[in-house]
Amino acid sequence: MDFQNLTVKDLRAKLDQKEISAPELTKAYLERISEKDPLVKSFITVCEDSALEQAEAAQWRIDAGEAAPLTGIPFGIKDNICTQGVKTTCASKMLEDFVPPYQATVMEKLCGQDIVMLGKLNMDEFAMGGSTATSYFAKTVNPYDSSKVPGGSSGGSAACVSASMAPVALGSDTGGSIRQPASFCGVTGLKPTYSSVSRFGLVAFASSLDQIGPIANSAYDCGIVFNSICGFDPHDGTTSRHPHGDALSLIGQSVAGLKIAVPKEFFEAGIDDEVKESVYAAVKAYEAMGAKAVEVSMPSLKYAIPAYYLISSAEASSNLSRYDGIKYGYRAQGEDDYNALIRKTRDEGFGTEVKRRILLGTYALASGYYDAYYKKALYLKGKIREEYNAIFKECDVMVTPTAPSTAFGFDEGISDPAKMYLADICTVTVNIAGLPAISTPCGYGKNGMPIGMSIVGKAFDEARIIQMADAFERDFKRVAPVL
Amino acid sequence: MGDVKLIQHLCNLSKLTLTDEELESFTSDMEVIIGIMDSIKEVSVEGDIHRDSGVYFADVRGDESAPSYPTDQILENAKEKEDNYFEVPKVF
Numbered sequence: 307m308d309f310q311n312l313t314v315k316d317l318r319a320k321l322d323q324k325e326i327s328a329p330e331l332t333k334a335y336l337e338r339i340s341e342k343d344p345l346v347k348s349f350i351t352v353c354e355d356s357a358l359e360q361a362e363a364a365q366w367r368i369d370a371g372e373a374a375p376l377t378g379i380p381f382g383i384k385d386n387i388c389t390q391g392v393k394t395t396c397a398s399k400m401l402e403d404f405v406p407p408y409q410a411t412v413m414e415k416l417c418g419q420d421i422v423m424l425g426k427l428n429m430d431e432f433a434m435g436g437s438t439a440t441s442y443f444a445k446t447v448n449p450y451d452s453s454k455v456p457g458g459s460s461g462g463s464a465a466c467v468s469a470s471m472a473p474v475a476l477g478s479d480t481g482g483s484i485r486q487p488a489s490f491c492g493v494t495g496l497k498p499t500y501s502s503v504s505r506f507g508l509v510a511f512a513s514s515l516d517q518i519g520p521i522a523n524s525a526y527d528c529g530i531v532f533n534s535i536c537g538f539d540p541h542d543g544t545t546s547r548h549p550h551g552d553a554l555s556l557i558g559q560s561v562a563g564l565k566i567a568v569p570k571e572f573f574e575a576g577i578d579d580e581v582k583e584s585v586y587a588a589v590k591a592y593e594a595m596g597a598k599a600v601e602v603s604m605p606s607l608k609y610a611i612p613a614y615y616l617i618s619s620a621e622a623s624s625n626l627s628r629y630d631g632i633k634y635g636y637r638a639q640g641e642d643d644y645n646a647l648i649r650k651t652r653d654e655g656f657g658t659e660v661k662r663r664i665l666l667g668t669y670a671l672a673s674g675y676y677d678a679y680y681k682k683a684l685y686l687k688g689k690i691r692e693e694y695n696a697i698f699k700e701c702d703v704m705v706t707p708t709a710p711s712t713a714f715g716f717d718e719g720i721s722d723p724a725k726m727y728l729a730d731i732c733t734v735t736v737n738i739a740g741l742p743a744i745s746t747p748c749g750y751g752k753n754g755m756p757i758g759m760s761i762v763g764k765a766f767d768e769a770r771i772i773q774m775a776d777a778f779e780r781d782f783k784r785v786a787p788v789l
Numbered sequence: 790m791g792d793v794k795l796i797q798h799l800c801n802l803s804k805l806t807l808t809d810e811e812l813e814s815f816t817s818d819m820e821v822i823i824g825i826m827d828s829i830k831e832v833s834v835e836g837d838i839h840r841d842s843g844v845y846f847a848d849v850r851g852d853e854s855a856p857s858y859p860t861d862q863i864l865e866n867a868k869e870k871e872d873n874y875f876e877v878p879k880v881f
Contacts, residue, residue: 404866407863612826627804632867633863633866634866643878644879644880647877656805664803665805665815669799682829682830682832724821727822
C-alpha cells in the first residue's frame with residue numbers, strides 16, 4: 307500500500323467502495339508502525355488488539371451501509387486526551403500508570419463514529435514545550451531528518467502523520483502545540499476557535515487557552531475531523547453554543563476578492579529569511595488566485611511572549627496542584643508525613659520544564675507580584691484581541707509564518723528555556739485571542755526541512771481558513787520525508 | 790529574581806522540593822525568564838483589565854443529580870487505598 311499523503315477523504319472512498327476493509331487497513335497501519343516507529347518513536351502506547359477489534363466493528367457498520375465520515379479511519383491520539391481503559395500518561399512519570407475511568411468528549415464523539423484508535427502519541431511533558439524532547443518516555447525524531455526535533459508539544463502526532471503511521475491524529479494546542487509541529491513535520495494542523503471543541507478529558511495545562519484539534523495530510527481532512535468533534539458539551543462549561551456550520555462548506559470556492567492581512571511584525575527580526583520568502587511566495591500565490599494582500603500592524607506582538615507565558619504558567623501552576631500522589635498518579639515512597647509525601651511525589655514525578663512553569667506561574671500569582679505580571683498579562687490579552695478584531699474588520703484572514711525557523715536540531719539549545727520560549731512568537735497570539743488557525747506546508751528550507759504558514763481566521767470561521775489552506779494545497783507539491 | 794530565597798519561597802508555595810543543584814540552575818534560568826517577562830512592566834494599563842476575556846461561558850447547567858463514577862473505578866488509580874478510602878500518612 308502506498309501510504310504517502312493518503313488522506314482520510316481517499317480512505318473513506320476506499321472503505322465505502324470495498325477496495326479495502328477496515329481490518330485490512332488497520333493491519334497495514336499497524337505493520338507500518340512496527341516498521342517505522344522504532345526509528346521515529348512517536349507512540350507511547352500502541353493498541354494493537356483493541357484497534358483490530360474496533361476495525362471489525364467499523365466493518366460491520368460499513369457493510370450495513372451506515373458508515374459515518376470517520377468510520378474505520380485509523381487515528382493516533384495525543385497522550386493527554388483521556389481514553390477509557392487505555393493509559394494516558396501526558397508523557398510524564400507522574401501519570402506513567404494512569405488509566406482513565408472515562409473517555410474525553412472528543413473520544414466519545416470519535417468512537418461514536420467507530421474510528422480505530424491505533425495508539426497514544428508522544429508529546430512534551432504535560433504539553434509544555436516545543437520539541438517533544440521533554441517527554442519522560444522517548445525522544446521523537448523528525449521524519450525529515452532524525453537529528454532534528456518534530457516540534458511540540460504534539461510532536462508525536464505530527465511525526466506519526468508525517469511518517470504515514472496514521473492518516474490523522476489528534477493534538478492539543480495551548481500556544482502553538484498543533485501548528486508548530488505540523489509545520490516542522492510538513493503536515494497540516496488545525497487549532498480550532500477556543501470553546502468550539504470540548505476540553506472535557508483533555509488533561510488541563512492552561513484552561514483558558516487549551517484546544518484539541520486535528521493533524522492530518524490536508525486541510526480538507528482537518529475539516530472532516532473538526533466537523534466531528536466540535537460542539538457544545540454539558541461537561542465543559544466553556545464550550546460555546548455557537549451553531550457550527552459545515553467546516554467544508556467553502557471548499558473549492560474561489561478565493562478571488564478575499565482580503566489577506568499580512569502583519570509586518572511577524573516578518574521582522576528573528577524570522578529566518580527562507581521562512582519569510584516562502585510565506586511571502588504563498589501570499590503571492592493567493593494574489594495570483596485573485597485575493598488581495600493588505601499589510602497590517604499588530605503592535606502588541608512584542609509583548610505576546612510574556613503575556614502568554616505569564617497567563618499559561620499561572621493557570622498551569624493551579625491546574626497541576628492536583629498531582630499530590632494520593633488519588634492517582636505517581637506516589638513517592640518512604641515518607642510518613644503528609645506534606646513531605648506530596649513534596650517528594652511532585653519532586654520525583656515532574657520533569658524540569660514542568661517545575662519551571664509551576665514556579666513561574668506561582669511567581670506571577672504570588673502576593674507582591676500579581677499586579678506587575680498577571681494583571682498586566684490579562685490587560686495585554688484584551689489588547690491583542692482588540693488588535694485582531696480591528697484587523698478582521700477589514701480582512702478575511704491573516705497569513706503569518708508558523709515558526710521563525712524550520713525544525714531545529716537536538717543539539718541546538720533545546721534545553722535553553724529562554725530560547726525555546728521566544729521561538730513561540732508566531733503562534734501564541736492566536737491562543738491569547740481564542741481564534742482558529744491552520745498551518746499548512748508552503749515550502750522547504752535549503753536543508754530540505756518543511757516550512758509552514760499559518761492562516762488565522764475570525765472566531766468560528768474555520769470554514770474560511772480551511773478553504774484558504776485547501777486552495778493552496780491543491781497546487782503545492784509536498785516532498786516526502788526520508789523516514 | 791536571581792534570588793535563591795525567592796525560589797525557595799516559590800517552592801514552598803507550590804509544594805516542590807529542589808536539590809541544591811536544581812536550586813542553582815533554576816535560580817539562574819528564572820533570572821533570564823523573568824527578564825523576558827519584565828518587558829510588560831513598561832505597558833501602562835488603561836481602562837478595564839478584564840474586558841472581553843475570550844472565554845465563552847455557556848449557560849450554567851441545571852443543578853440536577855446524575856450518576857457518579859463507581860467508587861472502585863475511582864480508587865483503581867490510587868497507589869495506596871484501604872476499603873473504600875484513599876490511604877494517606879497521618880495529617881496531624
